[in-house]
Amino acid sequence: xxxxxxxxxALHAMLYLVSEAxxxxxxVQLLAEKLGVSQTYxxxxxxxxxxxxxxxxxxxxNGGYRLRRNREDISFLDIIHAIEGTxxxxxxxxxxxxxxxxxxxxxxxxxxxxxxxxxxKISELAGQFKGIG
Amino acid sequence: xxxxxxxxxALHAMLYLVSEAxxxxxxVQLLAEKLGVSQTYxxxxxxxxxxxxxxxxxxxxNGGYRLRRNREDISFLDIIHAIEGTxxxxxxxxxxxxxxxxxxxxxxxxxxxxxxxxxxKISELAGQFKGIG
DNA sequence: GCGTGATTACTCGGATACAAGATGTCCGAGTTTGAGCGG
DNA sequence: CCGCTCAAACTCGGACATCTTGTATCCGAGTAATCACGC
Numbered sequence: 001x002x003x004x005x006x007x008x009x010a011l012h013a014m015l016y017l018v019s020e021a022x023x024x025x026x027x028v029q030l031l032a033e034k035l036g037v038s039q040t041y042x043x044x045x046x047x048x049x050x051x052x053x054x055x056x057x058x059x060x061x062n063g064g065y066r067l068r069r070n071r072e073d074i075s076f077l078d079i080i081h082a083i084e085g086t087x088x089x090x091x092x093x094x095x096x097x098x099x100x101x102x103x104x105x106x107x108x109x110x111x112x113x114x115x116x117x118x119x120x121k122i123s124e125l126a127g128q129f130k131g132i133g
Numbered sequence: 134x135x136x137x138x139x140x141x142x143a144l145h146a147m148l149y150l151v152s153e154a155x156x157x158x159x160x161v162q163l164l165a166e167k168l169g170v171s172q173t174y175x176x177x178x179x180x181x182x183x184x185x186x187x188x189x190x191x192x193x194x195n196g197g198y199r200l201r202r203n204r205e206d207i208s209f210l211d212i213i214h215a216i217e218g219t220x221x222x223x224x225x226x227x228x229x230x231x232x233x234x235x236x237x238x239x240x241x242x243x244x245x246x247x248x249x250x251x252x253x254k255i256s257e258l259a260g261q262f263k264g265i266g
Numbered sequence: 267g268c269g270t271g272a273t274t275a276c277t278c279g280g281a282t283a284c285a286a287g288a289t290g291t292c293c294g295a296g297t298t299t300g301a302g303c304g305g
Numbered sequence: 306c307c308g309c310t311c312a313a314a315c316t317c318g319g320a321c322a323t324c325t326t327g328t329a330t331c332c333g334a335g336t337a338a339t340c341a342c343g344c
Binding site: 001002003004005007008011012015035036076084087089090091092093094101102105106108109110112113114115116117120125128 | 134135136137138140141144145148168169209217220222223224225226227234235238239241242243245246247248249250253258261
Binding site for chain 4: 137138139173174177191192193
């Protein structure tokens with residue numbers, strides 16, 4: 001039970017895009033260099049963000065990745081869900097009827113966390129962004 | 134990013150102890166039979182619960198595991214922390230100064246979830262407990 | 267009946283095995299821009 | 306100067322390798338209650 005490092009990468013990459021390049025596409029190479037991670041692995045995360053509709057890819061020379069939606073609309077939860085998936089964090093493996101009381105409690109707790117992450121927009125941090133390193 | 138099945142086992146085992154056997158020790162064998170899981174694996178979880186101080190082991194014949202604390206005091210968070218560990222769910226892997234804004238947001242979200250789980254006691258479900266299967 | 271030892275029913279911990287997921291690399295294919303070159 | 310071709314700079318996707326973690330089993334050691342047995 002831990003957030004993956006991939007989520008960490010994705011959040012920082014999105015913060016960079018929102019802060020430094022609102023409309024110009026940024027290449028994986030540059031982004032990976034700024035974050036200090038490998039291009040190929042980072043590109044996998046960006047692909048997921050594309051599939052989630054958060055950013056779009058621009059192919060060809062001078063291409064790269066660019067924000068798709070309005071910067072104010074992108075929440076932490078959007079990014080986390082794009083990488084980690086939207087499946088519930090808890091699934092009861094016993095088959096007691098249809099509903100497990102324990103599962104209901106844990107899922108409600110999860111909902112508390114997601115609600116907070118939903119209301120928190122990545123753009124709120126953009127002003128204080130001073131670069132990655 | 135998912136709760137482990139071990140946590141699922143531990144929560145159900147604790148619910149059983151709180152509901153059905155407030156003071157008599159229950160053997161791993163019986164508990165595993167009730168839950169329908171392997172004894173040896175379940176015993177690993179129970180060991181963790183012992184180390185967390187939630188239950189105590191009674192060795193020898195007619196031994197087993199028994200609640201240690203007051204049943205009303207045991208929260209979901211206690212059990213989850215005993216199995217999953219108390220480490221933060223998110224750790225920024227970049228070294229920008231000392232504090233990462235992204236990390237602060239995620240950790241605050243995590244705190245929201247934990248607060249809910251802390252206030253939710255396992256004994257609240259005991260009344261509606263109808264057995265596992 | 268009573269003490270002593272053996273048996274039994276438990277927990278405890280380490281070693282091991284296996285599968286799945288996270289992390290990371292490599293490479294070939296497709297796409298767009300732009301430069302070079304011939305007419 | 307125009308149009309064609311080709312190279313370069315990108316993304317995209319699959320295949321692969323590796324490492325960690327979760328899941329699970331097995332076994333030997335320790336402990337306490339109880340049973341058996343001899344006195």
